[in-house]
Amino acid sequence: AQKVTQAQTEISVVEKEDVTLDCVYETRDTTYYLFWYKQPPSGELVFLIRRNSFDEQNEISGRYSWNFQKSTSSFNFTITASQVVDSAVYFCALSEATTGFQKLVFGTGTRLLVSP
Amino acid sequence: DTGVSQDPRHKITKRGQNVTFRCDPISEHNRLYWYRQTLGQGPEFLTYFQNEAQLEKSRLLSDRFSAERPKGSFSTLEIQRTEQGDSAMYLCASSPLRDLATEAFFGQGTRLTVV
Numbered sequence: 001a002q003k004v005t006q007a008q009t010e011i012s013v014v015e016k017e018d019v020t021l022d023c024v025y026e027t028r029d030t031t032y033y034l035f036w037y038k039q040p041p042s043g044e045l046v047f048l049i050r051r052n053s054f055d056e057q058n059e060i061s062g063r064y065s066w067n068f069q070k071s072t073s074s075f076n077f078t079i080t081a082s083q084v085v086d087s088a089v090y091f092c093a094l095s096e097a098t099t100g101f102q103k104l105v106f107g108t109g110t111r112l113l114v115s116p
Numbered sequence: 117d118t119g120v121s122q123d124p125r126h127k128i129t130k131r132g133q134n135v136t137f138r139c140d141p142i143s144e145h146n147r148l149y150w151y152r153q154t155l156g157q158g159p160e161f162l163t164y165f166q167n168e169a170q171l172e173k174s175r176l177l178s179d180r181f182s183a184e185r186p187k188g189s190f191s192t193l194e195i196q197r198t199e200q201g202d203s204a205m206y207l208c209a210s211s212p213l214r215d216l217a218t219e220a221f222f223g224q225g226t227r228l229t230v231v
Binding site: 004033035037042043044045046047050052091093095099100101102103104105106107108109 | 156160161164174205217220222225
């Protein structure tokens with residue numbers, strides 16, 4: 001059965017610190033996609049990244065970077081030099097070939113608090 | 117504003133009443149999704165439309181819930197005989213029919229409180 005685990009419920013950092021949000025997933029499919037979304041206080045989920053199961057290259061986008069490791073079923077997200085505007089709940093999600101990739105299974109989220 | 121639009125943003129209703137929510141997806145997005153999010157949890161999939169066809173429904177979608185997408189444009193989610201356990205944020209999302217797993221664009225949600 002598919003499952004996404006975000007063990008960190010809440011993380012508090014001070015501005016300019018680096019922070020890593022963990023995501024561990026379970027799936028029987030060999031073809032799947034992983035996502036990260038950000039949910040600010042306004043409530044709207046904002047897409048950050050999509051990764052397919054065949055692409056294990058790490059990705060960097062500005063202050064954001066993602067580390068995908070199939071061997072440990074992890075897709076971790078690092079924010080470098082955090083800023084107050086990064087404060088939000090971050091969700092990791094999985095979609096699988098068996099559901100036609102049309103159903104996202106989300107983790108429970110990690111709330112990030114960045115203080116000045 | 118060209119994002120996903122949901123109406124109303126907030127709804128307070130008495131137990132047993134019926135409620136209906138509306139979602140306007142990004143224009144030209146063929147796929148539309150409904151999710152439910154309770155406090156401290158991630159969103160849970162409810163149902164999915166491709167154009168006007170409802171292609172998948174979660175077991176979470178009891179017979180009190182019904183979703184429609186007439187003409188493949190906006191969608192409505194109706195909850196009949198609401199219960200306190202229905203209190204949640206109802207999120208709508210849409211995505212284009214570009215490839216298999218395009219990212220979904222979410223609206224700001226409708227927060228339902230059943231008293």
